[in-house]
Amino acid sequence: DTEVTQTPKHLVMGMTNKKSLKCEQHMGHRAMYWYKQKAKKPPELMFVYSYEKLSINESVPSRFSPECPNSSLLNLHLHALQPEDSALYLCASSQVRGPGNEQFFGPGTRLTVL
Amino acid sequence: QKEVEQNSGPLSVPEGAIASLNCTYSDRGSQSFFWYRQYSGKSPELIMSIYSNGDKEDGRFTAQLNKASQYVSLLIRDSQPSDSATYLCAVLNTDKLIFGTGTRLQVFP
Numbered sequence: 001d002t003e004v005t006q007t008p009k010h011l012v013m014g015m016t017n018k019k020s021l022k023c024e025q026h027m028g029h030r031a032m033y034w035y036k037q038k039a040k041k042p043p044e045l046m047f048v049y050s051y052e053k054l055s056i057n058e059s060v061p062s063r064f065s066p067e068c069p070n071s072s073l074l075n076l077h078l079h080a081l082q083p084e085d086s087a088l089y090l091c092a093s094s095q096v097r098g099p100g101n102e103q104f105f106g107p108g109t110r111l112t113v114l
Numbered sequence: 115q116k117e118v119e120q121n122s123g124p125l126s127v128p129e130g131a132i133a134s135l136n137c138t139y140s141d142r143g144s145q146s147f148f149w150y151r152q153y154s155g156k157s158p159e160l161i162m163s164i165y166s167n168g169d170k171e172d173g174r175f176t177a178q179l180n181k182a183s184q185y186v187s188l189l190i191r192d193s194q195p196s197d198s199a200t201y202l203c204a205v206l207n208t209d210k211l212i213f214g215t216g217t218r219l220q221v222f223p
Contacts, residue, residue, distance in 0.1 A: 033211075042202055042213030043158065056209055090157055097209045099145040100165055105157045 003027075004106035006091050012112045015081060021109045023074040023091030031097045032074040034066060035090040037108075043090055049074060050097045081113045117141060118205050120214035127221055133190040135217050137203030140184070146206035147179055149188045152216070153199045162188060193221045
């Protein structure tokens with residue numbers, strides 16, 4: 001199994017809503033990532049988890065709250081988002097952090113904030 | 115200076131030709147380099163990784179790395195219309211994957 005899965009595929013939410021994005025991998029990877037991709041732009045790193053601990057936060061606003069409940073799961077909790085947060089949110093995983101480790105992406109969640 | 119640079123294209127090649135995609139990077143200490151393919155509306159798909167100077171071949175794809183020139187390239191032989199996509203060059207900087215802006219490839223029949 002070389003797949004990263006993400007749910008939901010699409011999400012529309014208002015600025016006062018609270019929602020969560022979910023990501024799962026069963027490859028035994030110990031590093032997981034959240035990226036944000038705006039239209040016609042490359043993915044931008046948001047968070048890195050290594051062995052279930054947050055190791056990198058790329059100065060992401062607190063309205064985005066990551067969580068890693070176990071080695072296979074990664075969540076991104078959303079609260080009080082702005083319309084400019086509308087984007088494709090990508091989860092990725094790699095065996096571990098560091099050089100030589102390939103990152104594999106899930107299909108993404110397309111988020112629209114009204 | 116951008117950390118990873120690519121020509122945005124579009125690069126148009128006829129079916130059956132070789133497509134050549136180029137990428138330069140600024141951090142001399144970078145050790146890991148990747149090419150991702152991204153179809154419109156989809157997520158990036160890893161197609162090649164390269165860590166040592168020289169060429170690495172996988173089917174119709176060849177990645178080339180020249181660390182002295184800080185240059186990575188991807189050759190696609192026998193290009194097919196299904197290869198039409200945006201190709202993202204990515205460089206691993208510590209734990210961060212830094213992407214170029216991507217080159218849009220169009221293969222016409």
